[in-house]
Amino acid sequence: MSTLLVVEDSDVIRHSVVAALRAQGHRVKGLPDGTELESAINQLQPEVIVLDVMLPGGRDGFELLKVVRRQSRAGVVMLTARDDLESRVRGLSGGADDYLAKPFAMVELTARVEALLRRTGAAGSSVTVGDLVVKDDAALVTRNGVTVELTETERKLLAQLAKHPDRVVSKTQLLTAVWGYNGYDENIVEVHISSLRRRLEAHGPRVIHTLRGRGYRLGEQ
Helix, strand or coil, rough: CEEEECCCCCCCCHHHHHHHHHHHHEEEEEECCCHHHHHHHHHHHHCCEEECCCCCCCCHHHHHHHHHHCCCHHHHHHEECCCCCHHHHHHHHHCCCCCECCCCCCCHHHHHHHHHHHHHCCCCCCCEEEEEECCCCCEEECCCCCCCCCCCCHHHHHHHHHHHCEEEEHHHHHHHHCCCCCCCCCHHHHHHHHHHHHHHHHCCCCCEECCCCCCCEEEEE
């Protein structure tokens, strides 16, 4: 599951694009303009941003593209009613990865987003739970845009939980996945989970929940 951001002032187009990308299995947030773009990038750490050129609020897509490139390495697909060469060159020269003129077929947009995810190696590499973002098997973990430093064991535990968001993972499963053998004392899992929780909860509310007698679940509640 990848995290995507759609910035489009047309409610009809924005809702349709968000629905189509969610149907592909992605986590998607839509914005009607660039007012909340900076905070959304910091919080969500999106892999791809679909960005309209003609936007209200004083900053068009070209200006917002500069913001994206200052804050993120996300792939950018620009949408515009302008299909002239000058606009395409301006967008691509400014850091956009792809360009699609309106009106467009939704199947083409979703195909271009998927292709961009594959090119950037981002497909399936990120899990988002509230303000927590776990990337590349927990090689990068952030909360509200702040990097959370973890030990190697904590990373492995979080990576296993992130592979099954909102599902219970047993201590035996964690022992086998992280330590390679389920014969260890289960208390070792509890100790490292407690440490992992402290590091994560230093930056936000609890996201690792204990289900007594069953295991642990990564989720907002």
